[in-house]
Amino acid sequence: MVNRPLLSNRPSWLRIPEPGDFRSPVHDERVVARLGLFLGAAILILFVTGLISHLHQHPVSWLPFYPEPVWAYRLNQGLHVAVGFATLPLVLAKLYTVYPQFFVRPPLTGPLHALERGSVGVLVASTVFQIVTGILNVFKLYVFGFSFTTVHYATAWLAFGAALVHVGISSRCCSGPSRPEPATSTSPTRTSARRTGPPRWSPARAGTGRRGAGSSRRWPWPPSPSRR
Numbered sequence: 001m002v003n004r005p006l007l008s009n010r011p012s013w014l015r016i017p018e019p020g021d022f023r024s025p026v027h028d029e030r031v032v033a034r035l036g037l038f039l040g041a042a043i044l045i046l047f048v049t050g051l052i053s054h055l056h057q058h059p060v061s062w063l064p065f066y067p068e069p070v071w072a073y074r075l076n077q078g079l080h081v082a083v084g085f086a087t088l089p090l091v092l093a094k095l096y097t098v099y100p101q102f103f104v105r106p107p108l109t110g111p112l113h114a115l116e117r118g119s120v121g122v123l124v125a126s127t128v129f130q131i132v133t134g135i136l137n138v139f140k141l142y143v144f145g146f147s148f149t150t151v152h153y154a155t156a157w158l159a160f161g162a163a164l165v166h167v168g169i170s171s172r173c174c175s176g177p178s179r180p181e182p183a184t185s186t187s188p189t190r191t192s193a194r195r196t197g198p199p200r201w202s203p204a205r206a207g208t209g210r211r212g213a214g215s216s217r218r219w220p221w222p223p224s225p226s227r228r
Contacts, residue, residue: 022100035094040163042087043127047160049080054153084134091127112169119165126159 025031053076055065067073108114130152137148 017100017103019100019104026097027100032094032097035090035097039087039090039094040167042083042090043159043163045083046080046087046130047156049076049083050153050156052076053080054149057149081134081138084131087127088131088135091124091131095124116166116169119162119169123159123162123166126155126162130155130159 052065055063056067056073059065108117133144133148133152136143137152142148
C-alpha cells in the first residue's frame with residue numbers, strides 16, 4: 001500500500017491560494033490600472049514639488065532658485081504635503097488590489113520578470129519610507145537618527161527611478177484587458193441572429209396581425225376569381 005504525502009491530507013483552508021481564488025471585483029485589472037495611474041500621478045507631483053523645495057533650501061550655483069514670490073513657495077509646500085498625505089490611502093489600496101499576484105507560481109519567469117518584480121519591491125519600500133518619514137517630519141517627530149532632508153531627497157530619486165523602470169517594463173510586457181473582437185459578416189453569431197430573427201409577415205397570419213388582432217376571421221388566400 002502506497003502512503004500518500006501528508007500535504008495531500010491537509011485541509012483546504014491550509015492550501016496556498018492562487019490568483020484565481022480571489023474573485024472580488026476590487027482585484028480587477030481595470031481597478032488596478034486606475035489606481036496605478038493615480039499613484040503614478042501622485043509620485044510625479046511629489047517628486048517635482050520636493051525637488052523645487054530642495055532647491056529652495058539647498059540652492060546650487062548653476063541653477064539659481066529664488067524663494068520669491070512667497071506665495072509660490074507656500075503653494076509648492078502645501079501641495080507637497082497634501083499630496084503626500086493623500087498618497088498613503090492610495091498605496092494601501094494599490095497593495096490590497098494587487099496582493100493576489102504574490103501567489104503567482106512560478107514567482108519568476110525570466111530576467112525581465114525578475115527586474116519588474118524587483119522594481120516593484122524597491123518602489124513600495126521607498127514610497128512607504130517617504131510617506132512615513134514625511135508625516136513624522138510634519139509633526140516634528142524626529143525619532144530617526146539621520147538627516148531628514150538628505151535621506152528624503154536621496155530616497156525620492158530611488159522611488160522615482162523604480163517607478164520609471166516599473167512603468168517601462170509593464171508597458172512592454174503586459175497588455176491591458178482584452179477587448180472583444182468585432183464580429184464579421186461571416187460570424188456564426190451574426191448568422192444565427194439572422195436566422196433566429198422574427199418571422200416574416202405571412203398572409204396566412206394576417207388574422208393575428210395588427211389589423212386582425214383579437215378576431216378569428218381569416219382572409220382567403222389566394223383570392224377567388226369572384227373577388228378579383
